[in-house]
Amino acid sequence: MAGFRSILAPVAPGDASLDAAALGAALARQAGGALTLLYVIEVDRRLPVTADMELEGRRGEELLRRARARAEAAGGGVTIEDEMLQARAAGPAIVEAAAAREADAIVLGVAASLLPGRFAVGRTAEHVLGHAPCAVWIARAPLERAAPAAEPAARP
Amino acid sequence: MYIIIAGGGKVGYSLARELQGGDNELLVIERDGERAAELGERLEGAALRGDACEASVLEGAGVRRADLVAAVTGDDEDNLVVCEIARHHGVARVLARVNDPRNALLFGKRGIETTVSATDAILAQIEQELPVVAVVPVMHLHEGLELVEVRLPETSPAVGRTPRELLLPPESLVALIVDSGGVPRIPAPDTTLTVGDALVVVTRAESRAMLGEALIGGAHGFDT
Numbered sequence: 001m002a003g004f005r006s007i008l009a010p011v012a013p014g015d016a017s018l019d020a021a022a023l024g025a026a027l028a029r030q031a032g033g034a035l036t037l038l039y040v041i042e043v044d045r046r047l048p049v050t051a052d053m054e055l056e057g058r059r060g061e062e063l064l065r066r067a068r069a070r071a072e073a074a075g076g077g078v079t080i081e082d083e084m085l086q087a088r089a090a091g092p093a094i095v096e097a098a099a100a101r102e103a104d105a106i107v108l109g110v111a112a113s114l115l116p117g118r119f120a121v122g123r124t125a126e127h128v129l130g131h132a133p134c135a136v137w138i139a140r141a142p143l144e145r146a147a148p149a150a151e152p153a154a155r156p
Numbered sequence: 157m158y159i160i161i162a163g164g165g166k167v168g169y170s171l172a173r174e175l176q177g178g179d180n181e182l183l184v185i186e187r188d189g190e191r192a193a194e195l196g197e198r199l200e201g202a203a204l205r206g207d208a209c210e211a212s213v214l215e216g217a218g219v220r221r222a223d224l225v226a227a228v229t230g231d232d233e234d235n236l237v238v239c240e241i242a243r244h245h246g247v248a249r250v251l252a253r254v255n256d257p258r259n260a261l262l263f264g265k266r267g268i269e270t271t272v273s274a275t276d277a278i279l280a281q282i283e284q285e286l287p288v289v290a291v292v293p294v295m296h297l298h299e300g301l302e303l304v305e306v307r308l309p310e311t312s313p314a315v316g317r318t319p320r321e322l323l324l325p326p327e328s329l330v331a332l333i334v335d336s337g338g339v340p341r342i343p344a345p346d347t348t349l350t351v352g353d354a355l356v357v358v359t360r361a362e363s364r365a366m367l368g369e370a371l372i373g374g375a376h377g378f379d380t
Contacts, residue, residue, distance in 0.1 A: 044216075044218075045183065045204070045216065045217050045218040046215070046216065046218040046220065046221070047218070048158075048181075048221065049181070088201060089201050091201075092200065092201045
């Protein structure tokens with residue numbers, strides 16, 4: 001773990017990414033490194049990628065603020081930066097940001113599956129796992145925090 | 157420039173690869189899920205799974221802000237539908253791949269003037285390579301105009317005359333003369349045409365036969 005001096009923690013709605021921010025800060029503290037919190041605004045193709053996304057921007061700022069609070073509590077003085085950017089899809093943007101910052105690790109929070117015993121990641125985590133040039137840590141939320149399991153749908 | 161390419165086959169992918177980069181924003185719409193995923197990997201995410209013939213898919217792709225839509229699927233009917241939807245949404249430039257050259261007229265009647273036919277292009281190349289006299293279509297232009305090439309045979313009534321003296325069909329114009337040595341010249345008032353000159357002419361598609369008579373001397377043409 002001593003090698004993880006530059007850590008990237010993407011931020012998204014939900015407790016899982018707050019946990020990831022805290023884990024990222026703890027890892028950075030151990031290595032004497034720094035943590036970057038990243039929020040990606042996914043811009044619909046009906047708009048230019050540079051479109052003014054004021055509401056999404058405010059939401060991102062709030063999520064980054066919460067993530068920073070969790071990271072500071074866990075990081076004990078570790079350097080924390082935050083960044084917000086706009087892209088078509090979060091996965092490629094995260095991978096690109098990690099490469100640009102020469103991150104040693106990405107810490108990604110994922111929600112627990114609604115179906116007990118199964119684990120499936122979304123398209124963002126799948127892309128990051130498949131393309132990130134650095135280590136990827138997955139921080140999955142505890143099962144008890146997941147929404148109640150729905151009745152499995154009948155197979156067609 | 158935002159460019160949407162409908163159809164992610166070999167043509168669509170090659171086109172996307174060439175156009176990607178610079179200031180261009182690009183999106184390939186592909187119906188097949190596996191192929192769309194593959195294109196997404198190869199084109200840095202610039203691929204969307206969906207049927208571009210569906211208005212909702214094109215709308216989701218942001219067709220309203222597209223500068224150019226290129227319909228290059230292997231199906232002429234699909235390409236026609238994609239172009240129609242794009243035009244309905246106000247896209248300034250639409251371009252269609254025409255797989256069967258006989259369908260080019262249909263596209264033209266629907267107001268889709270810019271079509272590209274691989275068959276036409278290959279036929280034109282064959283005509284250029286073969287030692288025959290003909291009016292060889294080189295490129296379709298807007299509003300029913302096209303660019304054709306005619307090499308003057310010994311029997312040509314145009315030999316020994318200047319371009320101004322030629323009795324060309326209406327709306328026809330000699331744009332360039334390439335002599336038998338391969339040297340291009342812009343036609344001047346005193347340019348005398350000689351055997352072996354290749355004339356690049358702007359004309360209407362329906363005037364090819366008349367143009368052939370004026371430059372070759374018979375009812376030659378290239379009936380597509």
